[in-house]
Amino acid sequence: MPSTQDQATFNRLFDSFKTQLEIQTQSPTWWSYMATQVTHLDGQLTLEDFVSSYKEAIDTFTQTDYQNALTDLLKTSTYQEIQVYQ
Secondary structure, three states: OHHHHOHHHHHHHHHHHHHHHHHHOOOHHHHHHHHHHHOOOOOOOOHHHHHHHHHHHHHHOOHHHHHHHHHHHOOOOOOOOOOOOO
């Protein structure tokens, strides 16, 4: 996966993801889903807190974080077929 080794590829894909996310956040349906599936009316995580922490997570996400997440997700000891679209 080139995005794990090449910073320019990672940046391009991550920028594309952020653009897609920005478009999704314009949809009331997306916010409705977030409000009902991620946060709870009487829960400790309010929609405002979610938005703040989600934005911080996006703003601070790095290629190293990406590599670490993939290491946790992909089990090299088992056979897996992965399709990556760029």
